[in-house]
Amino acid sequence: MAILKKITGSFHMALLLVCSTVFLSAQTSVTREYQVKAAFIFNFTQFVEWPENSFSGNQSPLIIGVLGQNPFGSFLEETVLGEKMNGHPLIVKYYNNVEEVKSCHILFVNLPETNKEEEVNAALKGRSILTVSDAPGFMQAGGMIRFFTKNNKIQFQINLEATKYANLVISSKLLRLAEIFTSGKK
Template sequence: MFLKKVIALFLILISLYFIPFSYARNIVEEYQIKAVYLFNFALFLSWPRYVFKHPNQPFRICIIGDDPFGIDLDLVIENEKVERRRVIVQRINSIKKSKYCQILFVSQSERSRMANIFTYLRRHPILTVSDMKNFANLGGMIQFFNTPNNKVRFIIVPETVDEAELIASANLLQIARIVHRR
């Protein structure tokens, strides 16, 4: 059953990859697409074993700042599991509350606090994701962007991912635009 879900979600991702956003807008809104990507990042990355202190500890996808997803991310993760762990969404207003997150979406409202966010996160294996312009250049791991023909894509910075002790699958790297840190 789990394998079928992974395959189905992967096929959705691939189909979204090839459908122009302007066409997909009638079917799925931009943040619905990003919500699917965000959940699927959890399926194509690995976290160190020490991250989960208890066998029943959930896999947390957190959003810091203004929430652009609304209910969309909650709907995507409903009844889903990552490595047999229940997936939950948490909205947080302080970077210190991100300590138990596995994925942290950094809202555009947090631009002025980026230095503090990255300073704090250096001590934790948390995947950082945003659609903020220059997020990858500032120290983020994955940055969403829209192509000129309005397709949602993402940049990944492998060095930053590696430093956080995360392992990105070859499949994820294959569909990403790879950017190396300067």
């Protein structure tokens, strides 16, 4: 079953990757855009290192949290189903407010209210949680990774100061693909 799932997943993913440009240019299917983003989020787990203490054990899961509205539907869950990162199984959790966020490794922030991100980031400050969002002011609000669309392609920004502060190590390979964000206030 797992193999079948994986194959199906891979197939979806492949479809996504191959056709991403087409999907994105349409700008019609939000779901397709988030399918790519879901895959991106999953792929971040491959290029980011979390400190050992962020896991309770060797087998404890790597938790991908979605704060606020879930734009992925079930797609994110399907993407990570059965996947592992260094032996840690990936699971998805959904949060309504930041207080609910306990043990978490990647948090996709999707709050409808603006200016709420600063609060969230402030609340998570010091914890090894990779915060990801596609909100325009996310980086300024102290977020770590922000998706943006350029030339009909989904790209992302990374705030190295924030990740460093959160004890997260971002692979240089990931950095090669990313636009590095610098806050300017130090």
